[in-house]
Amino acid sequence: MSENQNPQPSGDVTPHGGDGTLAQVDRFDDPGVPEHKHRLADTDPKAAKRNERLIALIFVISCIGTIGSLVAYFAVRPDGTTAGVRTSTMLLGVAMAVSLLGIGIAAVHWAKTLMSSKEYTEERHSSSSSDEVRSAVATQFQDGYKDSGLARRPVLLGSVGLALALFPLSIAVPLVSSVGGDWNVGKFRHTIWKKGVRLAYDPSGRLIKASDLTVGSVAHVIPDVSEEERESHEWITEKAKAVVLLVRLDPRDLKRDHREGASYDGIVAYSKICTHVGCPVALYEQQTHHLLCPCHQSTFDIADGSKVVFGPAKRPLPQLPITVDDEGYLVAEDDFNEPVGPSYWERLK
Amino acid sequence: MKALAARRHHRFAPVVLLLLALLVTGGVYAALAPSPAQADTASTADIETGKKLFQANCATCHGPNAEGTTQAPSLVGVGAAAVDFQVSTGRMPMQMNGPQAEAKPPQMDEEQTAALAAYVASLGAGPAIPTDEQIDGSQGDAANGMALFRTNCAMCHNAVGAGGALSEGKFAPSLFETSERNIYQAMLTGPQSMPVFNDANITPDEKRDIIAFLDEQREGSAGGLALGSLGPVSEGLWAWIVGLGLIIGAAVWIGAKSS
Numbered sequence: 001m002s003e004n005q006n007p008q009p010s011g012d013v014t015p016h017g018g019d020g021t022l023a024q025v026d027r028f029d030d031p032g033v034p035e036h037k038h039r040l041a042d043t044d045p046k047a048a049k050r051n052e053r054l055i056a057l058i059f060v061i062s063c064i065g066t067i068g069s070l071v072a073y074f075a076v077r078p079d080g081t082t083a084g085v086r087t088s089t090m091l092l093g094v095a096m097a098v099s100l101l102g103i104g105i106a107a108v109h110w111a112k113t114l115m116s117s118k119e120y121t122e123e124r125h126s127s128s129s130s131d132e133v134r135s136a137v138a139t140q141f142q143d144g145y146k147d148s149g150l151a152r153r154p155v156l157l158g159s160v161g162l163a164l165a166l167f168p169l170s171i172a173v174p175l176v177s178s179v180g181g182d183w184n185v186g187k188f189r190h191t192i193w194k195k196g197v198r199l200a201y202d203p204s205g206r207l208i209k210a211s212d213l214t215v216g217s218v219a220h221v222i223p224d225v226s227e228e229e230r231e232s233h234e235w236i237t238e239k240a241k242a243v244v245l246l247v248r249l250d251p252r253d254l255k256r257d258h259r260e261g262a263s264y265d266g267i268v269a270y271s272k273i274c275t276h277v278g279c280p281v282a283l284y285e286q287q288t289h290h291l292l293c294p295c296h297q298s299t300f301d302i303a304d305g306s307k308v309v310f311g312p313a314k315r316p317l318p319q320l321p322i323t324v325d326d327e328g329y330l331v332a333e334d335d336f337n338e339p340v341g342p343s344y345w346e347r348l349k
Numbered sequence: 350m351k352a353l354a355a356r357r358h359h360r361f362a363p364v365v366l367l368l369l370a371l372l373v374t375g376g377v378y379a380a381l382a383p384s385p386a387q388a389d390t391a392s393t394a395d396i397e398t399g400k401k402l403f404q405a406n407c408a409t410c411h412g413p414n415a416e417g418t419t420q421a422p423s424l425v426g427v428g429a430a431a432v433d434f435q436v437s438t439g440r441m442p443m444q445m446n447g448p449q450a451e452a453k454p455p456q457m458d459e460e461q462t463a464a465l466a467a468y469v470a471s472l473g474a475g476p477a478i479p480t481d482e483q484i485d486g487s488q489g490d491a492a493n494g495m496a497l498f499r500t501n502c503a504m505c506h507n508a509v510g511a512g513g514a515l516s517e518g519k520f521a522p523s524l525f526e527t528s529e530r531n532i533y534q535a536m537l538t539g540p541q542s543m544p545v546f547n548d549a550n551i552t553p554d555e556k557r558d559i560i561a562f563l564d565e566q567r568e569g570s571a572g573g574l575a576l577g578s579l580g581p582v583s584e585g586l587w588a589w590i591v592g593l594g595l596i597i598g599a600a601v602w603i604g605a606k607s608s
Contacts, residue, residue, distance in 0.1 A: 039606075041607070082568040082569060083568055085571040086569065086570070086572070089571070090573060093573075203496050204555070209549070212547070212549030213547075217539075217545045218501075218550075220500045282504040283505050283515060285515060287541060288516075288542070292516050297516070
């Protein structure tokens, strides 16, 4: 190897300026490969033997791992309890890790210590084909073009172009049209709440009496629908829009409603879908009357018309107007009067 | 009977009958009416002891007659369950102000707690301490408990009850160490930031289902180390620091020349 303290300029440097000294730093000679150093195992047969035994030992440990995994599989069957499943999985995993890591570590150690460590240099070769091959291919293409007669038959040129251009539509049209599935954004404006729909506990579906709610109570509410409807496929979509959080405050604490007259005797019902990006807002702090969204910490003041007091949400949660029917159950007086959940382009149209 | 039959048209007969009917109704009601919820063992002596303990330990903030002050709420009508929850978990008496009163080694022993609970329960009817049967998770349905927990509790207390953060330094505590009795009482009374889940909202049977679900979570995860069940934070920390560290270490070892 060359140990150049001052790199020598190679032949093809263009001299810069009059004296040419500035150009000397542009290129270096190839410093070559560092001198080959022998490993201990290359020079000392004892060391080589030691490494050989070590590698064999690691392979044996791997064998023990494999046998251990079989033992674990047959001897420690999961007995159905959580702890049993955990023990079984853990033993299987550890044994397999020993087995596979043993093979890997031994193989790498083998290659590093016993196999040849001599440095090889492989020069890059040109990636282009030889001139004869290139000209032959070019001739073939030209012959094919002449043979097809494209230049003389413009109708064929046009029709093949059209066919090729049209074909991608058979894939693109179904693909694009299924994006988003349903373009009816009008359904975002309505939920299944309407005048007279009773409020029910989620998930039991029991109806809620106003007298059942003590001050400080929170109830997670779904609209009261039949059992069959709750089993249906559409229910999950409807529920996703209609979920409501019902809170009973001391009427003296309730400063105002978000929607005029929507509360009943300190009981307020707000949409549980955050107006930021639609997470379920349900972390209610009883003492501060703050409702916190777990995703981005938007905080709504339930006592003050669900005003946003912190976080990225832009507007208060929509309020469901409620009252009590003649049997004492809480019922909705109307649907929400604004779309629930996050903003979308058509929201204000 | 003849004398009775002869006088049945007497003009005072309706009055006598009405009085008799009222007497019977009142008697039956007195015998069958549900007694106000109170600790079972509340004796006058307990209440007296409780009152003394209250005045020594609690009256500074809650007022001499538990009527509440500007610093602390009134305890009239909170019931024995609330007192037992707050005192047996050491949250009350509070030692210092903070975002919320945290659990600490209880200051009162069981007898003193019971006496305090009896005293506060005597001030006004409120939820009683649950019975052993109500909190026995082995009688509950853990699957239904999971559905209820997911809807009502998981947003604050984490999907398996590992706890979570609220606003301004408040937090929902982990439920792994909380006793079944305290879990039941917390749902019933809604301590501090927690809302109330009374027996109409989550019935006593459903509360027991939730306890059954939480009992199962204490066994840990079948998948191995749960890393606190905190989700991406602790799992990401392990994957990025321990997992990637091991991979980088292996790459360095494979690439290094043997000596």
